[in-house]
Amino acid sequence: IAIENAQMYDQLRSENRRLRQAMANASEFTGIIGQSQAVRAVLDTVRSVMDTTATILILGESGTGKELIARALHYNSRLKDKPFIALFCGALPESLLESELFGHKQGSFTGASHEKKGLFEEADGGTIFLDEIGDISPKIQTALLRVLQEQEVRRIGETKVRKIEVRVLAATNKDLAAEVKAGRFREDLYYRLNVITIHMPALRYRGHDIILLAQHFLDRAASKSKRQIAGFSPEALEALLNHDWPGNVRELGNTIERAVLLAKGEYLTPADLRLNAPAYTETTELQSLRDHERRIVERVLQQHQGNVTEAAKALGVSRRWLHYRLKEWQHG
Incomplete structure (x- = not known):
């Protein structure tokens, strides 16, 4: 023993x-760990677009590492020595978010005891990352659209505009296209943000x-x-x-x-x-294996938008075998 x-x-x-x-x-990117096909596809996109000045929208469930991708885009680009400013938009009330993003003039509202430079100005020449962009109010959406269109900001309480040059990265766990259809998100802002899209895979x-x-x-x-x-x-x-x-x-x-x-x-x-996984029993072993196989196949098919040929390649099986399994499950 x-x-x-x-x-x-x-x-x-x-x-x-x-x-x-x-x-x-x-x-090769700091903090991003993975060898799966899904992650390799994301990193291939990062390499392709990291030096572009176009707006990039990063989509994915909460906890998938969207900010890590934003940092990889910045710190591996020609802007790496310029500012990188990140803001979680979902945590702030509208008035505070407006002040954080665009700044304010002294005395422009109660509590504005001094002049404040906004984060867009702080990020001038570099990158600003707006996390959970799908949570911002209609008022902030309108102000953000102006920044993207004109590359300029106006502090709260001022008429003066300040020209800026900032690359905007945005992220959300929401379906923005659905939010547009529901009238909760501006369509013109959606198209301004959705120039390049990176989809973060769920774990x-x-x-x-x-x-x-x-x-x-x-x-x-x-x-x-x-x-x-x-x-x-x-x-x-x-x-x-x-x-x-x-x-x-x-x-x-x-x-x-x-x-x-x-x-x-x-x-x-x-x-x-302490994952609270279902207890293993010998009587359910075969069914568990079958269920596990089916879940894996369904996930890989989803990754490849239902393309059976590509999914079969990713799984390392023949296209014929995959068709057989799909037919079996369909009639089962």
């Missing part, structure tokens, strides 16, 4: 060393990237907390891959940090992760 345990721990150490090496090679569509990211978060949390955690047990890795991650990368990071702090052993286990 002692020999078997020693062999098991050697295998665990070897696997976790391999994960760390894979993580180190996962991306559940990124396959083995989940493990690379988990290893990254483990190393960071262990270093921060001074805890000696060597890696993950095989069962923990399986639990990570089977979880749906509705909170995406942010949820994964929080899960690993908590697990590192509460772990009892050298390797994180499913109990440490």
